[in-house]
Amino acid sequence: MHRFIIVGGGAGGLELATRLGDRYGSTSSKKAPKAQVTLIDRNPTHIWKPLLHEVAAGSMDPFTQELEYAAQANWHGFEFQQGDLIGLDREARRITIGPLVDHEAGELLPQRELEYDTLVLAIGSTTHYFGVQGAQEYSIALDTVGQAELFRKRLIAACMRAEHRAPEPVAEGGAGQPRIQVAIVGAGATGVELSAELRNTAHVLSAYGLHKLDPKHDIGIALIEAGPRILPALQDRVSLATADLLTKLGVTLLTGETVAEVSRDSIRTASGKTIRADLTVWAAGIKAPAVLAQLGGLPTNRLGQLNVRRTLQTEVDNDIFALGDCAACPWPGNERNVPPRAQAAHQQASFLLNALARRLEGKPLPEYTYRDFGSLVSLGHYSAVGNLMGGLIGGNMLIEGLFARFMYMSLYRLHVAALHGYPRMVLDTFAHWLRRSTAPRVKLH
Template sequence: MHRFIVVGGGAGGLELATRLGDRYGKARKGGEPRASVTLVDRYPTHIWKPLLHEVAAGSLDPFTQELPYAAQARWHGFAFQQGELIGLDRAAKRIQLGAVRDDDGGELLPPRELDYDTLVVAIGSTTHFFGVPGAAENSIALDTVEQAERFRKRLIAACVRAEHQAPESTSAGVATSGEPRVQVAIIGAGATGVELSAELRNTAEVLSAYGLHKLDPRHDVGIVLIEAGPRILPALSERVSTATEDLLKKIGVQLYIAERVTEVAPGVVRMASGKSVRADLTVWAAGITAPSVLAQLDGLAVNKLGQLIVRRTLQTETDDSIFAFGDCAACPWPGNERNVPPRAQSAHQQATFLFRSSGNLLDGEPLPEFTYRDFGSLVSLGHFSAVGNLMGGVIGGSMLIEGLFARFMYMSLYRLHIAALHGYARMVLDTFAHWLRRTTLPRVKLH
């Protein structure tokens, strides 16, 4: 049997493994499966990464949304191997996985090697700190559920602690009279930073309503959003950026635009202009980079961002049997100066493309070329609103949308991801179950 290995269980990787397993991994009547499909990820469960800002704000309980890879594998005809990609032997067509350890540091699974005929790398991206002093040590990134949960717990602790401490007029890092008692600084006003800032405003109000603190959620809980570029949401259109900026100001988010962060110290963020911002908690959402392991994979070509360079077939420049897509791949976008952008819709389109071209691969036929279609972008501002633009195949042009319709479109993105993993019938049931949980639980996780 042909051996497919998909490394990376993010949105695109898991969708691809699921569809390959459904088509090739299940035994047909009177025969054997046509291929074996194995998914590799360093974590045991999957969560849709665009939801992590909601986990950090407490408006989403990750344990109700996590999907065990082993269960998905059992249901859809593929195998799952937990482990981190640490090496590649292209001549032997073999990958090396590192050991998996438990919470106490004991070895849970030993280092292993897996053989492949076709390897697909979809390990996503990681936070880029740009060498800013103190950024990695004194701020929290939102790459994993564990990081998001850590931020949420620290936020609740900071609010509870601040209620019983009188404001003091001292050096940076401590609130002065008239300042917010708790202040969160978010560095980077891309989609993650903007969405988190809005969700945190809602969180502050809910925590106060449930009595976890008696602080004024608008005056005593400050949210600061810092962007080095000339406007927020630099990857989106200026119309979307302007509309979002107006909405953020209405809900009390303080914006620092064109301010480059030069240091993140305990309790304070310093900028190149000489300004400084007190920060009880700091979130770093200023950029992404490819995982460093990609540059060490047996001669595979990478660009200056560390992404694997691929052709329009999504095959790597160096090896026809190795494919890459999503944030970790630099894929050409004909007619544009830049590559296909690192968005969830890109990974979804590329996963669908690879699934459709897998038949060509198995039959030894020429592979088609991938063409990215930009359907627009949406940004959620929690229960306050949503804003975005629809483009291309949706309306034949570009249109700014906001409010209820934009919120509906934003929520439908996740529902489409669920449908890709489980089918539309289970997606409908999951939506109903999610609505029931919302009616019986607080809107923010309180512990």
Template sequence: MHRFIVVGGGAGGLELATRLGDRYGARRRGGAQRALVTLVDRAPTHIWKPLLHEVAAGSMDPFTQELAYAAQARWHGFAFQQGELIGVDRAAKRITLGRLLDEDGAELLPQRELEYDTLVIAIGSTTHFFGVPGAQENSIALDTVDDAERFRKRLIAACMRSEHEHREYVTAGSEDASPNGGPRIQVAIVGGGATGVELSAELRNTAQVLSAYGLHKLDPRRDIGIAVIEAGPRILPALPERVSNATAGLLTELGVELMTNAKVAEIGPGFVRMASGKEVRADLTIWAAGIKAPAVLAKLDGLPVTRLGQLAVRRTLQSEGDDNIFALGDCAACPWPDGEGSARTVPPRAQAAHQQASFLLKAFDNRLAGRPLPEFTYRDFGSLVSLGHFSAVGNLMGGVIGGSMLVEGLFARFMYMSLYRLHIAALHGFPRMALDTVAHWLRRTTLPRVKLH
């Protein structure tokens, strides 16, 4: 049987493996199994990466949203192998997975090799620190659930410590527990893109909820400062200027400080220093300033990569170096012609990965039948940015309305939430997605609005 291997269980990779398993796999309805489908990921569970800022702010419990790859494989007729891709032998059509270790460093699985006929690489992206001194050591990047949970716990700990110090100051006759008269807790978010902006709004909500539950008696707006530091002239540089301006106005109303044209030169314990020499106090620092392709892509048996480290693919999503290897999502540099000879590539967005997964499902029908492969065409439906419980803002464009339209408020929030629901539908079908939505709503009615432990 034809052997499909999908490496990477993110938004695009998991959707593709699920739908390939449904179409060709062991639980295929109405016929015999037609192909062997295997998903590979270094983690045992999946969570939609755009939700990590909500996990970091505590407004989402990751354990209620995680999906076990092994369970999804059982339900949809594919196999799952946990491990990290460390090499590809193109001549032998074989990939190598590194050793899998447990939390104590003991070996769970040895280094292994898997053979393929069609290989799809969908390993996403990692944080780009741009060589800023101290950035990797003194800030937290939201790459994984563990990163987000680590920040959430540090935030709660900082609030509790500050509340204790505040009581001691008051007992000693001082009215201000802050040594400089500013916020008692200062959170610095480096990067004014979607992740940084969304996190800043969620943190403002978290500060209010933690106060309501008695974890601290600090003023949520005056005593907990949130600053977004952006090197460019405006936040959300990848989105239209009117979306950026509308978002900036909403964040300012929430008491979020926006620092634009502020290039970070160094991050140390408790501070962020700008290239201009200005220094900002930072009790907690989040790095959300950019992404890059994983370093392993440059080591995959001579597969061509771009200057940004992405795999160079044709519009069929086949690697320029091997017709049996495909790539999708953030790790792939796919041409996006606009009719004017532009050299743009498809942007690293969840909607692009979803479209590419749907495209490859149809393209593989042609591949198995020996027919020519179609070419992928990306359709930009716009972008949405969530500001938590307060609002949402974005632009709709393309096939949705035949043009471009700024949206905000309740309608934008509904559109934003529907994106995740559509991802759930792609993994489980619409009936189960509807049940999951109801179950999620019921859980939210019986649990605190912020994870407190």
């Protein structure tokens, strides 16, 4: 049987493994599989990465949204193996998976080698600190559920401590300083969405009595961006509309400020400003995981992404494909590559499902073309803003408010439908609504 190996269980990788398993795998002993499909990921569970800012703000309990890879594999006819990709032998068509180690139980699984006929790399991205002094040591990134949960717990602890700490004296005629200051470096989608969610979290924590601080004036939120405006990857009018909404929520916007140093309780910018920061979140950029540059001489770009052709095959090996954030894929008619967005990973997974079917049949592979349907940014329960493009409306339209929120929530529901089908997606949506109606809006512990 043909052996498919997919490394990385993010949005694109898990969708591809699920659909390949449905098509070629087997969930019954009575049905022989047509191909062997294996998914590899370092974690045992999957969560849609665009939700991590909600986990950090406490507005989403990750344990109600996580999906176990082993269960998905059993339901959809593929195999799951947990571990890190640490090596690649292209000549032997073999990858090496590192040992699985538990910090309490020790080594659970030894180092393993797996052979493939088609390898798909979909290992996503990691935080780019740009060499800023102290950034990695004193700030929290939002790459994983663990990091998001760490920030949430530190925020609650900071609120409880600040309540019993005497406020700083205020100069005559001056404005009082926030008792807690959260600084978010990077005003892309993650930073903007987190700033809005945190404002809601401050109100809820106060309402439930975890602190008696004024949620708007005692808890400050500063959003720092090196570029001239927030959401630099989106259109000007989307950026302006979002900036106006954030200002109304009391978020301080600091644009044109490049961070030069991060310390335990402050941030220093290149212009000489010092910004107090009791908690710092780093959301300033992404890069591909370092392991890609060590895999059998596969060419990478300056961000460490694998250079791929429009077939999503790597430039030097037709048996190795890459998709999602770790792939530098050409975008015809544009100077830049396909952007690292969830919609791109979803499109590439759908493309590869059909392209790999042609590969099995010995037919030439088609070329992938990215279709930009626009971008949406959630501002929590306050609002949402974005633009719709292309085939959806035949043009370009700014949207905000209730309709934008509905469209934003639909993105995640479409991801759930891709993994489980539409009937189960409807049931999951209803179950999620029931949980939300019987639980606090924010996780309180």
